[in-house]
Amino acid sequence: MLSGEIPKELGNCSKLINLFLYDNDLSGTLPRELGQLQNLEKMLLWQNNLHGPIPEEIGFIKSLNSIDLSTNYLSGTIPETFGNLSNLQQLMLSSNNITGSIPSVLSNCTRLLQLQIDANEISVLVPPDIGLLKDLNICLGWQNKLKGDIPTELAGCKNPQALDMSQYLLTEALPAGLFQLRNLTKILLISNAISGVIPPEIGNCISLVRLRLVNNRIIGEIPKEIGFLQNLSFLDLSENNLYGSVPWEIRNCIQLQMLNLSNNTLRGFLPLSLSSLTKLQLVSLNRLILSESFFTGRIPTSLGQCMNLQLLDLSSNNISGTIPEELFDIENLDIALNLSWNSLDGFIYPGEDLSA
Numbered sequence: 001m002l003s004g005e006i007p008k009e010l011g012n013c014s015k016l017i018n019l020f021l022y023d024n025d026l027s028g029t030l031p032r033e034l035g036q037l038q039n040l041e042k043m044l045l046w047q048n049n050l051h052g053p054i055p056e057e058i059g060f061i062k063s064l065n066s067i068d069l070s071t072n073y074l075s076g077t078i079p080e081t082f083g084n085l086s087n088l089q090q091l092m093l094s095s096n097n098i099t100g101s102i103p104s105v106l107s108n109c110t111r112l113l114q115l116q117i118d119a120n121e122i123s124v125l126v127p128p129d130i131g132l133l134k135d136l137n138i139c140l141g142w143q144n145k146l147k148g149d150i151p152t153e154l155a156g157c158k159n160p161q162a163l164d165m166s167q168y169l170l171t172e173a174l175p176a177g178l179f180q181l182r183n184l185t186k187i188l189l190i191s192n193a194i195s196g197v198i199p200p201e202i203g204n205c206i207s208l209v210r211l212r213l214v215n216n217r218i219i220g221e222i223p224k225e226i227g228f229l230q231n232l233s234f235l236d237l238s239e240n241n242l243y244g245s246v247p248w249e250i251r252n253c254i255q256l257q258m259l260n261l262s263n264n265t266l267r268g269f270l271p272l273s274l275s276s277l278t279k280l281q282l283v284s285l286n287r288l289i290l291s292e293s294f295f296t297g298r299i300p301t302s303l304g305q306c307m308n309l310q311l312l313d314l315s316s317n318n319i320s321g322t323i324p325e326e327l328f329d330i331e332n333l334d335i336a337l338n339l340s341w342n343s344l345d346g347f348i349y350p351g352e353d354l355s356a
Helices: 008-012 032-036 056-060 080-084 104-108 128-132 152-156 176-180 200-204 224-228 248-252 270-275 301-305 325-329
Strands: 003-005 018-020 025-027 042-044 051-053 066-068 073-075 090-092 114-116 138-140 162-164 186-188 210-212 234-236 241-244 258-260 265-269 287-289 294-297 311-313 318-321 336-338
Touching: 008 032, 032 056, 056 080, 080 104, 104 128, 176 200, 200 224, 224 248, 270 294, 301 325
Parallel strands: 003 025, 018 042, 042 066, 051 073, 066 090, 090 114, 114 138, 138 162, 162 186, 186 210, 210 234, 234 258, 241 265, 258 287, 265 294, 287 311, 294 318, 311 336
Antiparallel strands: none
């Protein structure tokens, strides 16, 4: 494992194409002399102990197509000179101490495919010009200090596959234009202060696999258009202010493995609310969490058809009646069965092994 500082003399290697010094114990600052490497295409220095600002001279290496400085202790701002990097495809600055804003000049990097700036101290709004990056397919920016709303201009990025803006300070409603992006497979907007409703346009994201809007201030009903998301495997809308019942159309999400709607004000007669989830086609469902809501009625026996169910949490509702014997036929139910804080009666069927 290499240690010590990156020597400034490295800038004399004028024909160097790839600089791979990642996963070492390098310390000190990035030497400005690296900007002399005018043939450099890849600069991979992730997971070291580098600190100090990112030299603006790096922004003059126009041949660069990949920069990965993540998991260091770099500080200061993203250099404005990075707007000169017309060949840049990957910019990864995650897990540093970078402050300031995302420079609007990054919109000049029209070949950019991946932008990863998560786990920093960036505090200025996402610039609208980010929508000019037509080929951007991954935008990870979680755990920063950005405030405001999700820019509607993101809809201009025609090929994004993953959007993670969790643990920001986002406050406005979800823009309907965001859900016009048919190639999105992942939307993670966890722990913000997003308000408003989930727009019906969400049904346009037909490639969506993972949707997590946990711990926000979203209101309204779960839109029935969510049933168009037939590739959806992970849906977590917990810790919001959603009301109404679970839409019948959710039965069409035949790939669903995890459903968490807990800590809302959802209501409804439980058998009706769950009848759409316990059809035989939902054989992949392994986690069902509907706790801390206002569901009533009995636990439907049809839950026993979800033979891959590992976790079932219906706690803190107004459920009544007995525990159906069919639940004990689910052999994979080994993580948790939580039916507490309801109005259940009756008895546990004798001979059932609940040791798991």
